[in-house]
Amino acid sequence: MHQPVKTDYSQDLRLFRTAGQVWSYAALAVFLLAAPILFGNYLLSQVVFVIIYAIVGIALIILSGYTGQVSIGHAAFLAIGAYTAAYCQKQGIPFVVYFVLAGALTGVVGYLVGLPALRLHGVYLAIATFAFAFIVEEILARWESVTNGNEGIMLALPDLFGLKLGDTGFYYLCLAVVTTIMLGAINLLRSPTGRAFVALRDSETAAKSMGVNPARYKTRSFAISAAITGLAGVLYAHKLSFISPEMFTLSLSIEFIMIVIIGGIASLRGAVFGAIFMIMVDPVLATLKDDLPGLVANVVSVLGLNGGGAQEAVARVVNAPGLKSLIFGLIIIFFIIFEPFGLAGRWEKIKLYVRLFPLYKATTFKRQKMYLKSERGR
Amino acid sequence: MQMKYLAIVVAGAACAAQPAAAQFKTQGVTDTEIVLGTHQDLSGPIKAWGVPAANGLKLAADEINAAGGINGRKIKLIVEDSGYDPKKAVLATQKLIERDGIFAMISPMGSATTLAPLPIVQRAGILHLFPITAAEFTYKMDPGKPEDRLKFNIFVPYYDTMRIGLHWAVKNKGFKAPCIIYQDDEMGKNFTDAYKDEVEALKIKAGTMASFKRGATDFGSQVAKAKADGCDLVALGSVVRESVGIVTTAKKLGWEPGFVASTPTYVPDFPELGKENAAGVYGVGQVEIIDSAAATGKVKAFIDAYKAKFGVEPNNQVIAGYNGLMTFAFYANLAGKNLTTESLLDAMESGKEFVDIFGSPPIKFSKTDHLGVAEALVAQVKDGKWQTVAKNQGYKD
Numbered sequence: 180m181h182q183p184v185k186t187d188y189s190q191d192l193r194l195f196r197t198a199g200q201v202w203s204y205a206a207l208a209v210f211l212l213a214a215p216i217l218f219g220n221y222l223l224s225q226v227v228f229v230i231i232y233a234i235v236g237i238a239l240i241i242l243s244g245y246t247g248q249v250s251i252g253h254a255a256f257l258a259i260g261a262y263t264a265a266y267c268q269k270q271g272i273p274f275v276v277y278f279v280l281a282g283a284l285t286g287v288v289g290y291l292v293g294l295p296a297l298r299l300h301g302v303y304l305a306i307a308t309f310a311f312a313f314i315v316e317e318i319l320a321r322w323e324s325v326t327n328g329n330e331g332i333m334l335a336l337p338d339l340f341g342l343k344l345g346d347t348g349f350y351y352l353c354l355a356v357v358t359t360i361m362l363g364a365i366n367l368l369r370s371p372t373g374r375a376f377v378a379l380r381d382s383e384t385a386a387k388s389m390g391v392n393p394a395r396y397k398t399r400s401f402a403i404s405a406a407i408t409g410l411a412g413v414l415y416a417h418k419l420s421f422i423s424p425e426m427f428t429l430s431l432s433i434e435f436i437m438i439v440i441i442g443g444i445a446s447l448r449g450a451v452f453g454a455i456f457m458i459m460v461d462p463v464l465a466t467l468k469d470d471l472p473g474l475v476a477n478v479v480s481v482l483g484l485n486g487g488g489a490q491e492a493v494a495r496v497v498n499a500p501g502l503k504s505l506i507f508g509l510i511i512i513f514f515i516i517f518e519p520f521g522l523a524g525r526w527e528k529i530k531l532y533v534r535l536f537p538l539y540k541a542t543t544f545k546r547q548k549m550y551l552k553s554e555r556g557r
Numbered sequence: 558m559q560m561k562y563l564a565i566v567v568a569g570a571a572c573a574a575q576p577a578a579a580q581f582k583t584q585g586v587t588d589t590e591i592v593l594g595t596h597q598d599l600s601g602p603i604k605a606w607g608v609p610a611a612n613g614l615k616l617a618a619d620e621i622n623a624a625g626g627i628n629g630r631k632i633k634l635i636v637e638d639s640g641y642d643p644k645k646a647v648l649a650t651q652k653l654i655e656r657d658g659i660f661a662m663i664s665p666m667g668s669a670t671t672l673a674p675l676p677i678v679q680r681a682g683i684l685h686l687f688p689i690t691a692a693e694f695t696y697k698m699d700p701g702k703p704e705d706r707l708k709f710n711i712f713v714p715y716y717d718t719m720r721i722g723l724h725w726a727v728k729n730k731g732f733k734a735p736c737i738i739y740q741d742d743e744m745g746k747n748f749t750d751a752y753k754d755e756v757e758a759l760k761i762k763a764g765t766m767a768s769f770k771r772g773a774t775d776f777g778s779q780v781a782k783a784k785a786d787g788c789d790l791v792a793l794g795s796v797v798r799e800s801v802g803i804v805t806t807a808k809k810l811g812w813e814p815g816f817v818a819s820t821p822t823y824v825p826d827f828p829e830l831g832k833e834n835a836a837g838v839y840g841v842g843q844v845e846i847i848d849s850a851a852a853t854g855k856v857k858a859f860i861d862a863y864k865a866k867f868g869v870e871p872n873n874q875v876i877a878g879y880n881g882l883m884t885f886a887f888y889a890n891l892a893g894k895n896l897t898t899e900s901l902l903d904a905m906e907s908g909k910e911f912v913d914i915f916g917s918p919p920i921k922f923s924k925t926d927h928l929g930v931a932e933a934l935v936a937q938v939k940d941g942k943w944q945t946v947a948k949n950q951g952y953k954d
Binding site for chain 1: 637638640644648652654656673675742743
């Protein structure tokens with residue numbers, strides 16, 4: 180792969196390796212900052228959900244992608260963050276305080292959940308995290324004095340330093356949070372801790388022989404991942420403005436896993452790609468449902484055929500209720516078989532293709548390893 | 558570059574700081590059209606509710622349009638799928654409000670899926686009408702919040718139906734020691750609250766309260782406990798399948814108390830599944846269960862129209878959607894040619910009664926009460942069918 184020639188040690192510490200990266204991220208930053216001006220509330224809302232999902236994606240990529248630990252209980256961490264926010268807002272605690280508190284609390288819970296991870300691997304760890312998620316869901320439904328039980332809690336948009344945030348303000352808040360977490364995660368993964376995570380993922384035995392303490396780093400990974408998810412939970416609760424235990428179920432945890440599978444488990448960028456995909460599929464399908472039949476009918480009638488019949492047929496297909504599940508299933512199978520590194524991996528290949536054209540060869544990536552196998556290197 | 562960021566951030570903060578002014582807004586009404594939006598669960602866990610309700614809405618829209626519309630305006634109904642996911646419901650709601658410019662949200666489905674987008678609808682200043690859930694949030698008004706005036710509902714809450722059932726059975730059938738077996742969730746909580754309040758109001762001793770988990774199949778311990786405590790009327794805070802389980806278990810134990818069930822059990826499946834064990838059970842409901850064979854007049858026309866359009870028999874879920882739009886049409890007609898959110902609000906709060914074609918209790922609202930209905934009917938399973946025994950019942954004497 181393309182590496183710029185290094186002439187200076189400080190180059191290794193830079194966030195952006197090439198001038199191209201600086202410009203493209205600057206353009207992205209300008210675009211995101213201007214989004215409220217460019218978009219209406221509907222699109223802005225989608226972007227906010229993308230941001231929240233991306234934060235969870237980052238958390239899960241740190242845990243699964245970089246440390247090699249499975250979790251199908253991340254909805255529970257999200258729930259703990261969300262309920263901390265809801266409870267604290269009711270008590271009149273300021274946003275900044277309970278935002279940090281939610282992260283800390285979820286981090287502690289994540290540490291505790293990480294303890295069984297020391298003894299469990301692969302599918303057994305998955306079952307343990309799954310059980311944990313059930314326990315949390317049960318507690319949320321039972322502990323009525325705090326969680327209001329199955330009736331759920333309503334929240335208002337947060338006050339930030341006495342300023343009442345509207346939709347736009349909340350968007351900027353989310354943007355600030357995701358940027359900070361992303362930068363934090365990038366830095367974490369090139370710190371000794373991050374290196375230790377990767378070492379543990381690749382081979383626990385080898386890592387141990389190099390002096391990496393598996394117990395310390397696995398629990399740390401769980402704690403960090405949970406804390407980040409907890410922060411996302413706070414934003415999620417405020418965005419939805421109503422939370423109840425039935426929202427934080429297994430299917431939400433699975434949605435999160437889908438983010439990293441589709442986005443790409445081996446790259447933080449994958450979290451963003453995966454989140455964009457997960458959130459945007461529905462609105463795109465909704466738009467298709469409205470516009471596609473008419474469009475097809477126009478094309479067909481230009482060709483001199485029966486436009487009305489085609490319109491009806493297309494309308495029937497795009498309105499079929501199970502369509503989305505079908506598309507999702509196919510996409511996941513497709514990614515697992517053909518592109519284990521997800522959209523982020525595909526993006527790398529496209530970039531390389533363009534750069535090396537016409538000398539690109541598919542075998543460049545032939546020997547890529549897949550770290551989705553949790554039993555690896557034991 | 559940095560100055561530019563700063564400028565944008567400052568501009569953003571300035572937008573962000575705008576107070577959420579409660580203003581009613583009118584959109585989606587032209588001289589020829591009224592655009593209405595709804596989100597239903599068409600693909601998720603409660604699509605058995607969402608699909609027929611959406612069909613009911615469509616049928617009502619067709620009928621209204623065929624009859625010339627509302628003051629000359631046709632209804633354009635836009636249905637979105639929420640999949641019973643609050644996140645999707647939020648996005649669907651924003652799409653309906655912004656892209657489609659709906660005049661009002663009509664009969665959206667589910668509790669969580671309605672509550673999450675509700676503030677968005679209120680902030681947009683448009684009406685949130687008749688969600689298919691009986692949650693208190695959907696009609697209770699906070700006097701400090703003018704936007705709460707935009708919320709209306711027409712479904713009897715679980716709480717009310719349970720109180721009505723207990724009240725009626727104790728007053729009219731001479732039961733003395735009611736107890737309750739309930740599902741341990743939000744719905745069950747409504748039932749236990751109603752049970753406690755009604756027992757207190759009737760000045761009788763509270764009896765056994767036994768719970769079971771959603772999806773339970775064995776009710777031996779709960780029934781045995783109720784029997785041992787001398788209960789003579791079991792309130793069923795359960796849904797169809799569990800209700801059948803409970804009455805069957807009681808039969809097996811050779812125990813024959815009275816049973817009174819609420820709306821989730823007042824469905825045709827209960828006598829069908831319960832067979833002879835279901836006989837004699839009392840149920841409370843809002844709308845009489847459709848009986849295709851016995852239907853006459855407008856109800857028969859409704860059934861025929863539905864069958865012609867969708868190819869299946871209508872059920873009570875269809876009526877939930879159908880009545881929602883029909884109630885809207887009634888009040889929109891009252892509001893007259895100048896249809897705005899304000900004029901519709903005034904028409905709805907005028908206290909005029911809407912009576913549906915199914916013989917349900919009349920619907921009316923006032924400035925202080927946005928839950929359109931306070932009464933329900935009591936029925937009993939006879940000859941394998943629910944048969945109405947008392948109409949327009951309330952629990953306040």
